Amino acid sequence: MIKSFSKTTNITANSTIDNVIAVSMRATVSEDGTWNIVKTVRNSEVYLANQEQCEADYEEFEAEVLKVAQA
Numbered sequence: 001m002i003k004s005f006s007k008t009t010n011i012t013a014n015s016t017i018d019n020v021i022a023v024s025m026r027a028t029v030s031e032d033g034t035w036n037i038v039k040t041v042r043n044s045e046v047y048l049a050n051q052e053q054c055e056a057d058y059e060e061f062e063a064e065v066l067k068v069a070q071a
Helices: 044-049 051-070
Strands: 008-017 020-030 035-041
Touching: 008 051, 020 044, 020 051, 035 051, 044 051
Parallel strands: none
Antiparallel strands: 008 020, 020 035
16 A cells, blocks of 8 residues: 655756757755756767856756745
8 A cells, every 4th residue: 555645846958058958957946845956968079169058057946946945
């Protein structure tokens, strides 16, 4: 018999430069408000050449995850 259920929200996004995915981001937010964020560099050459933009995208992603976690 299942004694407890929990709800988890998954959030994903990509930082794309000229149609090339530089960074993939994934987050899970549990119903208790805890969260986990994973950032994966998919193309290091594009990432390093556009690091400022990729980091800005990551900050935007993190802000959206926090909104969900605080809801």
